[in-house]
Amino acid sequence: MKTINNELRDKIIFAAQLVSISLIWLLVIGIIFWISNLIYLSVDLKDSPGISIGISLVAIPVFITLASILTYVFVGFHREKKKHLNTDSGN
Amino acid sequence: MPKWAMAIDLDKCTGCGDCMAACKLENNVAIVDAEQAADDRVMLWMDMMTIYEGEYPNIKLKRIPKPCFHCDNPPCIKVCPVHATYKNEEGLVAQIYNRCIGCRYCMAACPYTAKVFNWYEPEWADEFKTCMNPDVSLRMKGVVEKCSFCAHRLQKVKENARADDREISDGEYSPACADSCPAEAIFFGDLENKESKVFKLSNSPRAFRELEDLGTIPKVFYLSEKE
Amino acid sequence: MNEETKNTVDIDEALYRPIYETGKSFYFAVGFLLFIIGFTLVVYIRQVYYGLGVTGMNQPVTWGFYIVNFVFFVGISHAGTLISAILRLSKAEWRRPITRMAEVITAIVLAIGGLHPIIDLGRPDRVLNIFTAGRLQSPLLWDVTSITAYFTASTVYLYLPMIPDIAKLRDRGGKMVWFYEFLSWGWHGTEHQKKVLSRAINILMVMVIPIAISVHTVISYIFSMTLQPGWHSTIFGPYFVVGAIFSGIAALMIVMISFRKYFHLENYLKLVHFRHLGTLLLIMSLLWFYFTFSEYLTGVFGAEPHEMDVIFYKFTGTYAIFFWGMVVCNFLIPVVILAFKKFKTIPGILIASISVVIGMWLERLNIVIPSLANPRMGLDMGMYTPSFTEWTLFIGGLAVFVLGFLVFSKFFPIISIWEIEEGRKESVKEVEKRVTSYLPDPANSVE
Amino acid sequence: MEIQRRDFLKLLGGASGAIALGLYGCRNSIDVPERLIELAKRGPGIESWKNTICGQCPAGCGVSVRMIDGIPVYIKGNPNYPVNRGGMCPSGHSALEMLFNPDRIKNPQKRIGVEGSRKWEKISWDNSLKIVSDKMKELRNSGLAHQVAFLNGNAQNGLMDKHFAQFMNAYGSPNYYSFPSIKNQTVPYNLLQGVEQIPAYDLLNAKYILSFGSNFLEEGYSPIYYTKIYSQLRDQSVERRTRLVQIDSRMSLTAANADRWVPIKPGTYAALALGVAYVLIREELYNKNFVQTSTFGFNDWTDSRGKSHIGFMKNVINNYYPEEVSKITGVPAETILQIARDLGNNKPSVVLGGQGAEDNTNGTFTQMAIYSLNALLGNIEKEGGVYFVDVPPLAELPSIVYDEAARSGLEKTKVAESNDYTYPLADFSFDAFTKNILNDKPYPVSVLFIYKGNPLFQTLNHHEFAEALKKIPLVVSFDSCINETSEYADLILPDHTSLEKWDAFSNVPSVGFTHVGIQQPVINPLYDTKNTADVILKLSSMIGQSVANALPFDTYEKEIRFSVEKLYTSGEGAIVTEGVKGAWLEYLQQRGWQIGRYNSFDEFWKLITENGGWWNPIRKQKKVEDLFKTSSGKFEFYSKNLEEAINNVVRKAGGESSENMKKVLQALNIHTEGDAVFLPHYEVVSIEENMPLYLVTYNLLTNRDGNSSNQPMMQELFGYTVHEHWNTWAEINPVTAKANGISDKNLIWVESPLGSIKVTARVNPGIMPGVVSVPFGMGHTSYGRYAKGIGSNPVSLMKNKYDKLNGIPALQATKVKISLAN
Structure with missing residues (x-):
């Protein structure tokens, strides 16, 4: 009984972690959408689009990198954990 | 496309202040109470600058009416975060009151301090609400506003011209201040029209613009005999 | 292995204590702060209801406390991530007890600072217009973007190095294990995990420094992108960054000294840490003075009339007391205290730090107000006196800062335990090896 | 929308x-x-425009009102109206705020509390008129008709003035007064030239204009008329244009626009004018021909009795040496020389005198001295000089058939007639009026009508007038808002505002042509108010047949039509129309053409109401005797009129003797002796108090006479020149400021022996050291939500001093001190 509970709890926590990671990606994608909308606006209104494109060239990669690092860490930890568990069961 | 501009003849201007009153009345500019006025929150689309020159008793006093200069290269629109102020194709720098978020960046960026802010919701006595100019929308608290060169008048003039199927003639469109000036010191017209009074005045040797070195290219010319 | 863990736990018990032991005074403090914050909220709602008229801002002085505090808070936030990144990168071993606090400051203060432009809006209800109709060409939106990026980066940078500590808390059991388990992301301290983490931290470290510098540069752009005298200056970018680091270090030391006192961390935060940071503060003070000097020198030398108006106004006008106060607080006091070893005690450093924080706030005031108060075009000079609302919101901002720190200290260790541990275990050896590698080889010296 | x-x-x-x-x-x-x-x-939203005459101040500009669906929304100058030719002043724009003022009196009010208690009760028009007419009938029947007095506070030339006078005459009271009386201001011209009119100045043709304190762009009778002229003058390039030199203690709007501002000590204008005359005479720059043929008293002369008298020349040469004048006036002798030479060498040159010179205890002599410069230059009725315009051919009101009651009433002396030796030349002296009411001399006043005007705010020593009002059993006020004065009234019969009423104005003083403006309602009355003229018509019919016969009109509008019909029949002038220039009109008329050809009076009436008025720019050729209506038929440097008037007073004082003469001269505040008394001369202004600074007050375009204070826009724009809004300020020179430890925008106390006011100090070089100027218009204790308690009233600091000859208040004869307020 208790083991099932534990398993369930682990699953819920893992799901929550997944959700949080995807939320971060959502944020990043949102920001990218927002910025491209603004670029579209500035092009449409002929309102010095160069500046907005320049800013976005810097901003977007930064957000993507940040999200990638988080994902990298998350994935890295969990791959290791699986291995760890596998070796545990092997023992 | 016409390019609307104003020329103010400082040699003729007496500084009577009529333009300020005409402007307030025409554009439904809010009138603040005494307390707000003491806090320097008076809203004037048309302001009056006072400059003393010389040593007593040989003083020269200059009074200079100051509307929005409707710069060709306006510093205010560059900093607006929401497209609430922009330059239209006829060169008028316009405000969109309903979009303004009230960050007042444009006010800080304007070298001519031409913009004013609604610190509170503008209020009028009920009686005064009856005689508002229906052509000009009222502003709400928390937005920036400024001289529009009475763009609502342009709208009307355009409609009339279109109805008669003709061009707008010189002097037909004229903001309230130019219209009412008792010294006939304010001229208004189209810079692209080489026949217009304003075009001629803008090329007069007496003409100058405020803070020309900033490169804002104001469309309000001042005329003054250099003594 | 188990035994060993237990042993270390005992050693660093002092760092866990604040999390598990909560005194009455803590609840009292939190209650008090919440009261202030609640009151601030009421005052803010009143401002939204009546309009910005309740502030002291007026016709030429259209920006006041809110923008001053915005720049100030964002400046303070530089303490953290930037310093911690620099120290980590330079492998300064004395960084170990400092980095966490520095990073926390960044995250909290940046959140407060980032809110200020919204507080400053005349129509906060329309703030979403920047999404639907924004102009990325406006320096204000550069700010929004860069602050968002910096906030994200610094939160990540705070979080990643904290994972091992969170795992420790999870392993200790007790309160909210599920919470720590969720946050620990399955950290078990395996070699691979360590490698992943340290690689991530290394990337972040390198990334965070340019972001931090760019953020404050961008803040300075708000001013320097306009044509106004006193603002329109290319030196503003680095000047703001230097000022930010300067005030950040000072704020960091104030925080460190307070925690040292209240959580009895004398064992971890030793005088030597403060002395090192103090030296850094001294350097920044001199640097700050150099920048201030060059900023005014170019103005005075060019003697452009409007520029001179503003400079004279700063030197002799209504706000002259704040200008000279700034010079005293930012230069005279810290230099005198920090240059002499005799004064470089903890109380001395505290005084210097407080003076610097006040001085830097005055500096922001001196940048924002006098330029606005001196319109060109022969208009009257403006006068700005902050209203009750603005003071309340300022104090409210400080209260949020303190509350944030208190709450953080209740959930996470404010000194990085695993880094201390690592330091204890490995760094002596590692430093020895590193130092040896710097030294000339004996064989080479012979040749 | x-x-x-x-x-x-x-x-x-x-x-x-x-x-x-x-x-x-x-x-x-x-x-x-x-x-x-x-x-x-x-x-x-149908747009329409209607032309009328602005009622914001007595300047009488023509205005066009823009209406959307019949509601006025904008107001601007009537481009056809020749006085202002489309121009306007700021206060004109706020006429709408007067019309829609939330503090207007909406129906007749009867006071129920004590005087000044601000407790009122609504009363119907019928009842209120019954109260008034009953009282008037009762007084008339008991032979006390003269106890009714009427104060017309609207100093506007027009039909209303005649209408009230007719009513009072037919009723039988000699006590009809209009104030501030224009006739008081014409005294100097009357003394020198025998003309009871304010002169007009032909600035357009002058090459050099020297103005002694005449702030004609701001405080003149018609500032906009002169602004238009000024603007025309400035069409020329700097080298060729007319030079304007302004002499004033403060840098007024006119001084600011002048080519040169010459600061002068208040009250010493006469000395400067005569110093200029000295140079003109010494350097022989005056018009010898004119002086010889058309003036009297320039050289020494001998009268019929063989007594020799000194002439203007000798008096000037003996007493006004520029160095001496410089000591008195504070104007460097060099400057005096320069001004005089410029004046003499740039003919035609014209000299103006105005408020600054006039509003002092020596005003009459000062204005005489200034005006005599025009005679020296031969400027009378010359191009680029001074002239007097013709009276428009309006119909006179029907002649009155006096009944017994009227006749006996009119025989009585006027209440305002001074019973000591003072004010021998005044048309109306407020000082004497107040004192006599308080002393019941020569008889008590039982009923007082006050039409517009606000003596309790505008006049010196108004506390005394408040006491006088308390004494009068029935005070009836005709005004649109409750002000300081109407708070003391027993009945308020609310008047229309200018945009709701009919009226006709003619010949605004100092405007250079004959004109008539028609004021007409642009909107139906908003409230239960009545045009006071109509109320008077109603009253006259209620009082009795003989009074009613004098005003045989149903409505005031019909009276105007009656009056204007003569314009039509006279065939002179033309209705103002677009594009009609004076020169063209003149050209046509010289060839026997008439520009205005109207088929019927109805057509004429329709056009005159549509366009706003009638004008006649062509002056009739004047004969010499029409020009100089003095006893000598010449311009009199030595004023025989003045001699006559003073001798009259001396006779009243008990016969001609040098002792009596001395007594009278003392009472009249004249310190000079001998012939110089009757010549233009400088009279020292005696100021008793030992204070360091002169207090000078002035009117602003944004608030003429203090009547615009209930209009928020005008309150806000009040001090637009110095960015003082909703506030009174005091201008002081940096030198004065430094000496008193005051810096710009400090709050200061301005203190006189009569009290003190707290104002904001504005330090600027546009004022003479030793002078502090405070604008008039604010500091109301009543007059609605926008006026009450805002700013301060400088008049409350001023001592009760007048020019004892013509009764004009001496607004510059008070000294004050200033100090920092906390």
Whole structure:
């Protein structure tokens, strides 16, 4: 009984972690959408689009990198954990 | 496309202040109470600058009416975060009151301090609400506003011209201040029209613009005999 | 292995204590702060209801406390991530007890600072217009973007190095294990995990420094992108960054000294840490003075009339007391205290730090107000006196800062335990090896 | 609204005029949204314009009112009206705020509390008029008709003045006064030239204009008329244009626009004028021909009795050596020389005298001295000089058939007649009026009508007048808002505002041509108010047949038509129309043409109301005797009129003797002796108090006479020149400021022996050291929500001093000290 509970709890926590990671990606994608909308606006209104494109060239990669690092860490930890568990069961 | 501009003849201007009153009345500019006025929150689309020159008793006093200069290269629109102020194709720098978020960046960026802010919701006595100019929308608290060169008048003039199927003639469109000036010191017209009074005045040797070195290219010319 | 863990736990018990032991005074403090914050909220709602008229801002002085505090808070936030990144990168071993606090400051203060432009809006209800109709060409939106990026980066940078500590808390059991388990992301301290983490931290470290510098540069752009005298200056970018680091270090030391006192961390935060940071503060003070000097020198030398108006106004006008106060607080006091070893005690450093924080706030005031108060075009000079609302919101901002720190200290260790541990275990050896590698080889010296 | 309208236009093909047509016609062909149809049905907001005369101040500018669906929304100058030719001053724009003022009196009010208690009760027009007419009938029947007095506080030339005078005459009271009386201001011209009129100045043709304190662009009788002229003068390039030199203690609006400002100590203008005369005479720059043929008293002369008298020349040469004048006035001798030479060498040159010179205890002599410069230059009735305009050919009101009661009443002396030796030349002296009411001399006043005006705010020593008002059993006020004075009234019979009423104005003083302006309602009365003229008509019919016969009109509008009909029949002048220039009109008339050809009076009336007025720019050729109506038939440097008047007083004082003469001269504040008394001369202003600074007050364009204080826009724009809004300020020179430890924008106390006011100090070099100037207009204790308690009233600091000859208040004869307020 208790083991099932534990398993369930682990699953819920893992799901929550997944959700949080995807939320971060959502944020990043949102920001990218927002910025491209603004670029579209500035092009449409002929309102010095160069500046907005320049800013976005810097901003977007930064957000993507940040999200990638988080994902990298998350994935890295969990791959290791699986291995760890596998070796545990092997023992 | 016409390019609307104003020329103010400082040699003729007496500084009577009529333009300020005409402007307030025409554009439904809010009138603040005494307390707000003491806090320097008076809203004037048309302001009056006072400059003393010389040593007593040989003083020269200059009074200079100051509307929005409707710069060709306006510093205010560059900093607006929401497209609430922009330059239209006829060169008028316009405000969109309903979009303004009230960050007042444009006010800080304007070298001519031409913009004013609604610190509170503008209020009028009920009686005064009856005689508002229906052509000009009222502003709400928390937005920036400024001289529009009475763009609502342009709208009307355009409609009339279109109805008669003709061009707008010189002097037909004229903001309230130019219209009412008792010294006939304010001229208004189209810079692209080489026949217009304003075009001629803008090329007069007496003409100058405020803070020309900033490169804002104001469309309000001042005329003054250099003594 | 188990035994060993237990042993270390005992050693660093002092760092866990604040999390598990909560005194009455803590609840009292939190209650008090919440009261202030609640009151601030009421005052803010009143401002939204009546309009910005309740502030002291007026016709030429259209920006006041809110923008001053915005720049100030964002400046303070530089303490953290930037310093911690620099120290980590330079492998300064004395960084170990400092980095966490520095990073926390960044995250909290940046959140407060980032809110200020919204507080400053005349129509906060329309703030979403920047999404639907924004102009990325406006320096204000550069700010929004860069602050968002910096906030994200610094939160990540705070979080990643904290994972091992969170795992420790999870392993200790007790309160909210599920919470720590969720946050620990399955950290078990395996070699691979360590490698992943340290690689991530290394990337972040390198990334965070340019972001931090760019953020404050961008803040300075708000001013320097306009044509106004006193603002329109290319030196503003680095000047703001230097000022930010300067005030950040000072704020960091104030925080460190307070925690040292209240959580009895004398064992971890030793005088030597403060002395090192103090030296850094001294350097920044001199640097700050150099920048201030060059900023005014170019103005005075060019003697452009409007520029001179503003400079004279700063030197002799209504706000002259704040200008000279700034010079005293930012230069005279810290230099005198920090240059002499005799004064470089903890109380001395505290005084210097407080003076610097006040001085830097005055500096922001001196940048924002006098330029606005001196319109060109022969208009009257403006006068700005902050209203009750603005003071309340300022104090409210400080209260949020303190509350944030208190709450953080209740959930996470404010000194990085695993880094201390690592330091204890490995760094002596590692430093020895590193130092040896710097030294000339004996064989080479012979040749 | 705007956008919707535009959308609709787009749908209809864009023509404004098509709205009404398209409304129903297009419905089938184009799918117009229901909402827009509704909007269009409600009416597009029909715009119309109506011309009338501005009532904000006595300057009488023609205005055009823009109305949307019959509601006035904007007001601007009437471009056809020759006085202001489309120009306007700031206060004109706020006429709408007067019309829609929330503090207007909405129906007749009867006071129920004590005087000044601000407790009122609504009363019907019938009842209130009954109270008044009963009282008047009762007084008339008991032979006390003269106890009714009427104060017309609207100093405007026009039919209303005649209307009230007619009523009072027919009723039988000699006590009809208008104040501030223009006739008081014409005294100097009367003394020198025998003309009871304010002169007009031909500035357009002058090459050099020297103005002694005449702030004609701001405080003059018609500032906008002169602004237009100023603007025309400035069409020329700097080298060729007319030079304007302004002598004033402070840098007034006129001084600011002048080519040169010459600061002068208050009250010493006469000395400067005569110093200029000295140079003109010494350097022989005066017009010898004119002086010889057309003036009297220039050289020494001998009278019929063989007594020799000194002349103007000798008096000037002996007493006004520029170095001496410089000591008195504070103007460097060099400057005096320069001004005089410029004046003499740049003919035609013209000299103006105004408020600054006039408003002092020596005003009459000062104005005489200034005006005599025009005679020296031979400027009278010359191009680029001074002239007097003709009276318009308006019909006189029917002659009165006096009954017994009227006759006996009119024989009584006037209440305002001074019973000591003072004010021998005054048309109306407020000082004497107040004192006599308080002393019941020569008889008590039982009923007082006050039409407009606000003596309790505007006049010196108004506390005394408040006491006088308390003494009068029935005070009836005709005004649109409750002000300081009407708070003391027993009945308030609310008047229309200027945009709701009929009136006719003629010949604004100092405007250079004959003109008549028609004021007409642009909107129906908003409240239960009545035109005071109509109220007077009603009263006259209620009082009795003999009074009613003097004013045989149903309405005031009909009276105006009656009066104006003569303009039509006279065939002179023309209705103001677009593009009619004076020169063209003159050209036509010289050839026997008439510009205005109207088929009937109805057509004439229609046009005059549509266009706003009538004018005649052509002056009749004047004979010499019409020009100089003095006893000598010449311009009198030595004023025989003044000699006569003073001798009269001396006779009243008990016979001609040098002792009596001395007594009288002392009472009249004249310190000079001998012939110089009757010559233009400088009279020292005696100021008793030992204070360091002169207090000078002035009116602003944003608030003439303090009557615009209930209009928020004018309160806000009040001090637009120094950015003082809703506030009174004091201007001081940096030297004065430094000496008193005051810096710009400090709050300061201005203190006189009579009290003190707290104002904001504005330090600027546009004022003489030793002078502090405070604008007049604020500091109301009543007059509605926008006026009450805002700013301060400088008049409250001023001592009760007048020019004892013509009764003009001495507004510059008080000294004050200033100190920092906390």
